[in-house]
Amino acid sequence: MAIVEVKLPNHQYEVRIEPGILKRGILEPGILEGGSLENLGSIVREFAPASKCAVVTDSAVNKLYGESLKASLEKSSYHVQMIEFPGGEAHKSLQTVSSCYDSLLNSRLDRRSPVIGLGGGVVGDTAGFVAATYLRGVPFIQVPCSLLAMVDASVGGKVGVNVPQGKNLVGAFYQPKVVVIDPNTLKTLPHRELLCGLAECVKHGLLADEELFAWTRDNVRSILDLDPETLVTLISRNVAIKAAIVAEDEKERGKRALLNLGHTFGHAIEKTSAYSIQHGEGVALGILAAVEVSCRLERCTREEQKSIEDLLSSIGLPLTAELTSSADLLAAMKLDKKVLDDAIRLVLLNRIGEAEVVDGVEESEIIAGFDRIRS
Ligand SMILES: NC(=O)c1ccc[n+]([C@@H]2O[C@H](COP(=O)([O-])OP(=O)(O)OC[C@H]3O[C@@H](n4cnc5c(N)ncnc54)[C@H](O)[C@@H]3O)[C@@H](O)[C@H]2O)c1
Numbered sequence: 001m002a003i004v005e006v007k008l009p010n011h012q013y014e015v016r017i018e019p020g021i022l023k024r025g026i027l028e029p030g031i032l033e034g035g036s037l038e039n040l041g042s043i044v045r046e047f048a049p050a051s052k053c054a055v056v057t058d059s060a061v062n063k064l065y066g067e068s069l070k071a072s073l074e075k076s077s078y079h080v081q082m083i084e085f086p087g088g089e090a091h092k093s094l095q096t097v098s099s100c101y102d103s104l105l106n107s108r109l110d111r112r113s114p115v116i117g118l119g120g121g122v123v124g125d126t127a128g129f130v131a132a133t134y135l136r137g138v139p140f141i142q143v144p145c146s147l148l149a150m151v152d153a154s155v156g157g158k159v160g161v162n163v164p165q166g167k168n169l170v171g172a173f174y175q176p177k178v179v180v181i182d183p184n185t186l187k188t189l190p191h192r193e194l195l196c197g198l199a200e201c202v203k204h205g206l207l208a209d210e211e212l213f214a215w216t217r218d219n220v221r222s223i224l225d226l227d228p229e230t231l232v233t234l235i236s237r238n239v240a241i242k243a244a245i246v247a248e249d250e251k252e253r254g255k256r257a258l259l260n261l262g263h264t265f266g267h268a269i270e271k272t273s274a275y276s277i278q279h280g281e282g283v284a285l286g287i288l289a290a291v292e293v294s295c296r297l298e299r300c301t302r303e304e305q306k307s308i309e310d311l312l313s314s315i316g317l318p319l320t321a322e323l324t325s326s327a328d329l330l331a332a333m334k335l336d337k338k339v340l341d342d343a344i345r346l347v348l349l350n351r352i353g354e355a356e357v358v359d360g361v362e363e364s365e366i367i368a369g370f371d372r373i374r375s
């Protein structure tokens with residue numbers, strides 16, 4: 001078990017990482033009797049004592065973990081309202097939010113009643129937005145179940161939904177009371193989703209922690225085998241990196257931009273593939289494009305580029321993809337909401353463990369970045 005503290009200027013909370021916590025006290029009823037070990041229900045009660053609570057989840061995750069969480073909450077004397085919606089980015093929407101409000105109002109949840117998000121980043125962002133706005137804000141608790149949600153989406157307080165005009169355009173900054181992670185849930189996560197989460201982990205090492213990059217390289221096998229101890233280390237180290245960056249820059253005015261390493265390229269790749277390339281795959285490819293530009297601008301070395309390619313490849317992430325024309329990719333990049341006044345702002349790598357936001361990179365360099373990953 002590991003605990004990472006997230007320390008923001010006005011709010012502090014814990015991310016607790018413990019294999020088996022989700023099913024504790026349910027599959028092994030005896031365990032709680034001694035009172036020595038907590039289960040999820042008792043943690044929720046510690047942070048949000050109330051008579052009722054709601055669990056927001058998607059259908060796939062509900063089938064796998066909904067009953068366990070519900071039973072655990074009921075054991076801690078909550079009356080539990082389960083709210084399920086179909087999974088997928090298309091349902092991270094105001095319609096879903098609205099139907100959550102209906103359920104919460106119908107079951108008369110009050111201001112003290114926590115909303116618990118159980119699922120991947122889609123659930124976390126949606127449930128967080130519901131918690132931030134229902135009755136002007138109720139306690140929010142995150143139980144992320146995908147690797148991406150564990151190491152990225154559940155840290156930093158960004159909550160929100162997509163609208164027809166674009167992704168994540170409506171939302172808020174709203175911090176959870178506590179985040180509880182059971183790495184055992186990764187056993188049921190589709191392999192492709194696991195790899196997508198690992199792309200974000202590689203990104204964290206690259207931009208902030210050379211030692212984490214090396215540790216990830218040395219532990220790829222046990223990570224992919226989902227060894228519980230290794231996963232606790234992987235998740236806690238990655239949460240700590242994101243937490244440290246967010247603590248310095250909660251509202252994304254400075255350092256938090258570094259987390260976009262690989263993302264400006266990645267979003268353009270995802271979008272022009274009509275999303276047949278998933279986010280994490282786009283990020284992996286985007287990192288490689290950014291690293292190519294960084295090498296060309298003599299920021300990092302070709303040896304470093306080789307070790308980054310080796311790591312991504314040993315994980316099973318793509319090094320190349322069929323891409324559309326450079327003109328289309330550049331146009332997609334310029335439409336990205338993080339691009340200011342038509343000038344493309346990139347995060348480049350100075351060395352493994354250090355990145356920098358750079359403005360005014362020549363378009364020819366960006367095209368060379370795309371060419372590096374074009375199959
Ligand atoms: N708030 C933030 O700071 C932040 C950061 C990064 C990404 N995001 C958001 O996160 C979302 C992507 O999150 P995601 O990659 O987790 O996608 P997701 O929530 O769609 O989950 C991926 C798929 O895996 C399934 N799943 C999740 N956990 C599972 C488990 N343990 N076992 C079996 N199936 C499981 C889900 O049902 C879904 O089908 C995007 O909407 C993105 O915008 C938010």
Ligand SMILES: [Zn+2]
Nearest residue numbers: 200263279283
């Ligand atoms: Zn990302």
